[in-house]
Amino acid sequence: MARKFFVGGNWKCNGTTEEVKKIATALNEGKVPSQDVVEVVVSPPFVFLPLVKGLLRPDFHVAAQNCWVKKGGAYTGEVSAEMLVNLDIPWVIIGHSERRLILGESNEFVGDKVAYALSKGLKVIACVGETLEQRESGSTMDVVAAQTKAIAERITDWENVVVAYEPVWAIGTGKVATPAQAQEVHCELRNWIHANTTPEVAATTRIIYGGSVNGANCKELAAQPDVDGFLVGGASLKPEFIDIIKSAE
Numbered sequence: 001m002a003r004k005f006f007v008g009g010n011w012k013c014n015g016t017t018e019e020v021k022k023i024a025t026a027l028n029e030g031k032v033p034s035q036d037v038v039e040v041v042v043s044p045p046f047v048f049l050p051l052v053k054g055l056l057r058p059d060f061h062v063a064a065q066n067c068w069v070k071k072g073g074a075y076t077g078e079v080s081a082e083m084l085v086n087l088d089i090p091w092v093i094i095g096h097s098e099r100r101l102i103l104g105e106s107n108e109f110v111g112d113k114v115a116y117a118l119s120k121g122l123k124v125i126a127c128v129g130e131t132l133e134q135r136e137s138g139s140t141m142d143v144v145a146a147q148t149k150a151i152a153e154r155i156t157d158w159e160n161v162v163v164a165y166e167p168v169w170a171i172g173t174g175k176v177a178t179p180a181q182a183q184e185v186h187c188e189l190r191n192w193i194h195a196n197t198t199p200e201v202a203a204t205t206r207i208i209y210g211g212s213v214n215g216a217n218c219k220e221l222a223a224q225p226d227v228d229g230f231l232v233g234g235a236s237l238k239p240e241f242i243d244i245i246k247s248a249e
């Protein structure tokens with residue numbers, strides 16, 4: 001079964017009402033391949049989710065950037081999966097490296113979040129990826145496998161999961177992985193999924209790349225057989241996001 005190309009835009013902690021309206025308008029005007037060819041999901045900060053969802057054309061969807069690990073309650077500052085479902089937000093990004101590294105989210109905590117979000121009916125973009133130090137010490141695949149294992153141990157149904165391989169050294173640095181580097185990890189990660197879940201999950205789960213993707217480098221990355229799309233940070237706030245979506249063709 002072919003894996004539909006997936007392009008996510010992670011707006012991170014950016015934007016004002018006026019700015020997000022402008023970005024949504026520019027996106028709505030973009031000429032991009034049909035929904036049969038590419039799935040487009042943008043992820044504004046929580047406070048702008050209803051606004052952006054209301055403004056976007058129907059073939060573009062929204063994702064939250066995080067959600068709480070279990071049912072809501074006395075967890076000041078958190079947003080629960082139930083709340084996202086209540087607002088009809090279909091997707092959530094979980095385990096972004098900025099949350100793992102700055103906020104100390106462990107593999108197990110991320111795995112618990114993925115499992116809980118899926119159990120509530122959300123679709124999940126689950127992020128994995130190594131730091132520069134880990135890459136340089138040759139442990140890239142051990143790190144990525146451990147992060148993925150913590151998810152695989154907690155879920156059985158991968159239908160609503162997209163895995164984002166995002167090397168930390170490439171995020172927001174302008175230092176994109178080469179197409180060969182991305183393909184190598186994506187292929188090894190797919191092999192890991194094959195060995196540790198089922199061949200069908202390995203064949204159908206989309207593994208997208210994130211880390212300094214832009215309008216100029218996306219085509220060559222998209223041409224790699226195991227690169228099924230992108231998670232885009234900085235460039236998702238700019239007009240070139242449309243070119244990145246077009247790399248699906």
Ligand code: PEP
Pocket residue numbers: 010166170171172173174210211212213231232233234235
């Ligand atoms: C990200 O934050 O997920 C990301 C990939 O950022 P950037 O594209 O800016 O490197």
